Amino acid sequence: MTHDDSAQSQPSTQNDLSPAELAGIADVLRDAGVDLAGPLTSRLIAGGRSNLTYRLDDGAAAWVMRTPPRAGRTPSAHDVAREYRVIKALGPTDVPVAPAVAVSEDDTLLGGDFAICGFVEGRAIQAQAELDTLTDAQLEKTVEALSGTLAALHRVDHVAVGLERFGRPDAYAARQHKRWTGQWDIVGTHLDPSVHQLAERLATRLADHLPEQASTGIVHGDYRLDNTLVQIDGDDVRVAAVVDWELSTIGDPVADVASMCVYRDPAFDLIMGSPCAWTSPRLPDVEGLAAAYERAGGVPLRDFDQHLALGYYKLAVISAGIDHRYRAGAAHGDGFDTAGQAVPLLLEAGLARLPR
Known part of the structure; x- marks a missing residue:
């Protein structure tokens, strides 16, 4: 649920997050105990052929959010809440995972579940x-x-x-x-x-x-x-x-x-x-x-x-x-x-x- 900061963002698409959606995501972070330094901004991270991956920033810290595609979904193929559960469980183990921060299973905001983890520095070697x-x-x-x-x-x-x-x-x-x-x-x-x-x-x-x-x-x-x-x-x-x-x-x-x-x-x-x-x-x-x-x-x-x-x-x-x-x-x-x-x-x- 993380990517390196050098990843290229995709062009503006139907997958962009609106100001209202970002405000709702901020509320979910606050409910999870995160003290935000300012309004959230987002960038859709390139890569992935299923769930959408965004970098979120408040001007002081960064997170990564995963959510299903806005259209063309198939049953059981985009369960980010399930993904979040295993990451949270593996946190105390020897398996390196991103810090689990918050998950929302209310689909009224983005049209689907979304999960947020801490940003991890590292190289995503794709090409x-x-x-x-x-x-x-x-x-x-x-x-x-x-x-x-x-x-x-x-x-x-x-x-x-x-x-x-x-x-x-x-x-x-x-x-x-x-x-x-x-x-x-x-x-x-x-x-x-x-x-x-x-x-x-x-x-x-x-x-x-x-x-x-x-x-x-x-x-x-x-x-x-x-x-x-x-x-x-x-x-x-x-x-x-x-x-x-x-x-x-x-x-x-x-x-x-x-x-x-x-x-x-x-x-x-x-x-x-x-x-x-x-x-x-x-x-x-x-x-x-x-x-x-x-x-x-x-x-x-x-x-x-x-x-x-x-x-x-x-x-x-x-x-x-x-x-x-x-x-x-x-x-x-x-x-x-x-x-x-x-x-x-x-x-x-x-x-x-x-x-x-």
Whole structure:
């Protein structure tokens, strides 16, 4: 729920916050015990294909607010109150997150829930050009930091931190399969029939080869470099905060590792609209990332190919959802007009991971 201050803001759009909305957000902050130094201003931070992310300022301090898109929403895909809950629970743990400040589930102000966290200084490395400024030593340390942070998340006792009801602990793969198949039925209806056939084949084969769950923990659901803020000092690299928790739940940690690896696919560039950091050939491949996670003390990666196939299916549905919002006129900018092209590529990659 944070981004670095150097991120570029988007041009004026229907997503701008009005003075009345900013005044209402200020009231929510005051109710949470925040002593504001002056009127709030806002800036829509670039990046993200789902929830909107704003930087809020009062002239003395800064916060980050997350809220669903104003139009083209899909059910269960933009739950910022849920996102806030996991961030607040992880605050006292070894997992780096932004300080939780306030949440509002009153949709009369912005048309949806919104959550506010403290601003965290750090670099959001999103583009390959940004990654290329790192030395090989810094890049190696970055991969180690990412792997260690994800392994630390998976070691958290979700019951001990108050997340015992955050999600069902069992049958994670089956629930994910059902969820993303349901989402496909909502957002994939406009795509070519040949793409529908690919999605049906992958969904059917996944149902026959679902991975068995051997461990349970907190799953981020969208973990990769550009969903973290990193602080770099020479060759020392640390993760300052893990962000974008909207897909988090309780489930199988192996799926989190698989999802991270799926984002290495070049098709991800079509979703982002330009060469992104996480698809860079300078980074380890799927096997290298999996090995780095295991070295960091993560859970054993059992049934990993099946998890990868499920991860490709999930990302294909997310891509179809981005294309769905673009065609509905609810989103624009780099990546929104090309996300649909990624869908068949991801479905085919998922099929390649499963036995025929």
